[in-house]
Amino acid sequence: MLKIKKISFLLLTLVLLSSCGEYQKVLNKGTVEEQYKLAVKMYETKKYAKALRLFEKITPSYRGKPQMERIAFMVAQSNFNEKSYALSGYYFDRFTKNYTKSSKKEEAAYLSAYSYKLASPSFSLDPTDTNKALEAFQNFINTYPNSDKIEEANNHYKDLRYKLQRKYFEIAKTYYKTADYDLRNYKAAIQAFDNLLADYLGSEFKEEALFYRLKAAHDFVLKSTVRRKPERADDAIEAYDKLKRNFPESQFMKEADEMLATLQKEKKDAEDLIAKQLELQNSLKK
Numbered sequence: 001m002l003k004i005k006k007i008s009f010l011l012l013t014l015v016l017l018s019s020c021g022e023y024q025k026v027l028n029k030g031t032v033e034e035q036y037k038l039a040v041k042m043y044e045t046k047k048y049a050k051a052l053r054l055f056e057k058i059t060p061s062y063r064g065k066p067q068m069e070r071i072a073f074m075v076a077q078s079n080f081n082e083k084s085y086a087l088s089g090y091y092f093d094r095f096t097k098n099y100t101k102s103s104k105k106e107e108a109a110y111l112s113a114y115s116y117k118l119a120s121p122s123f124s125l126d127p128t129d130t131n132k133a134l135e136a137f138q139n140f141i142n143t144y145p146n147s148d149k150i151e152e153a154n155n156h157y158k159d160l161r162y163k164l165q166r167k168y169f170e171i172a173k174t175y176y177k178t179a180d181y182d183l184r185n186y187k188a189a190i191q192a193f194d195n196l197l198a199d200y201l202g203s204e205f206k207e208e209a210l211f212y213r214l215k216a217a218h219d220f221v222l223k224s225t226v227r228r229k230p231e232r233a234d235d236a237i238e239a240y241d242k243l244k245r246n247f248p249e250s251q252f253m254k255e256a257d258e259m260l261a262t263l264q265k266e267k268k269d270a271e272d273l274i275a276k277q278l279e280l281q282n283s284l285k286k
Helices: 002-029 032-044 048-062 067-081 085-098 105-119 128-143 150-177 184-199 206-222 229-246 253-285
Strands: none
Touching: 002 032, 002 048, 032 048, 032 067, 048 067, 067 085, 067 105, 085 105, 085 128, 105 128, 105 150, 128 150, 150 184, 150 206, 184 206, 206 229, 206 253, 229 253
């Protein structure tokens, strides 16, 4: 039995060495036709990295020829299977643009969008691929409303949209949380929450964003000079009104009511003090 296993191992090794030798020979010295045939063979046997090396070599020779459509799709699919998702997204997208009448155009459009989604990093990192995926899925949904992939496409689109909302919400919260060290971050937080609420109507983060927008505006009033307090208090009170109007039963309403009382007092005290200062200035001029 041991002898049979050794013989089997040796035969397998010889086959692999022969295969590697054939591949290197065709890759380096084979004709374009031989390289094409071997590339297809590597692709069909799921040796995608090897297939890609061959496709790279033969592409210049097949540009403009009928085989190029098939090559272009296999290049995109090979990159996808090798988990080079940013590249596969690009190649599938280029396929849809170069082969507008291809029977694989719809599949390529979906896989382009899905590739960019898989390339999309966590919400805290660069959103470039996330934005590409969103745009690609939106184009797919608009172009192929009756596709059997439409439900999946819609779900992917929602996932990506949520990821971006979470990213911008966390950025706004970070501005707020660091405002004690840099007062300019109160303004940055308020603007970031406003942008989120304007860009994503009906956002899953709307209630919390409205609350933190109020909180940032409220704290900004407390850190402001007397002269600035009335105007900034009005802005914060408006933020309170928006929260109450949209979420009258909000879990944050009790704290929001407390902030409103503080804002009203801060505004009145500041206005009274400003009025007294003006009165004093006028009396000194007489």
